[in-house]
């Protein structure tokens with residue numbers, strides 16, 4: 001059995017559970033928020049188009065193409081930025 005230490009009360013509890021056996025608080029809270037933070041940082045500065053599910057089909061297809069171009073554009077920019085920062089140092 002995998003055991004994990006509760007961050008809230010310090011007791012060792014069943015790591016497969018979502019909540020601590022002793023205090024009932026959520027386990028792996030810190031881990032989850034770390035992942036969320038990382039995702040937020042990754043997608044920050046990338047204002048992708050929001051596609052409304054109610055958008056007509058043809059318009060939606062057009063928006064998807066536009067968003068795809070935008071993604072390529074952003075990846076090129078980040079690549080150039082990475083290259084520029086590596087040459088500066």
Ligand SMILES: [Zn+2]
Nearest residue numbers: 006009020023
């Ligand atoms: Zn606990």
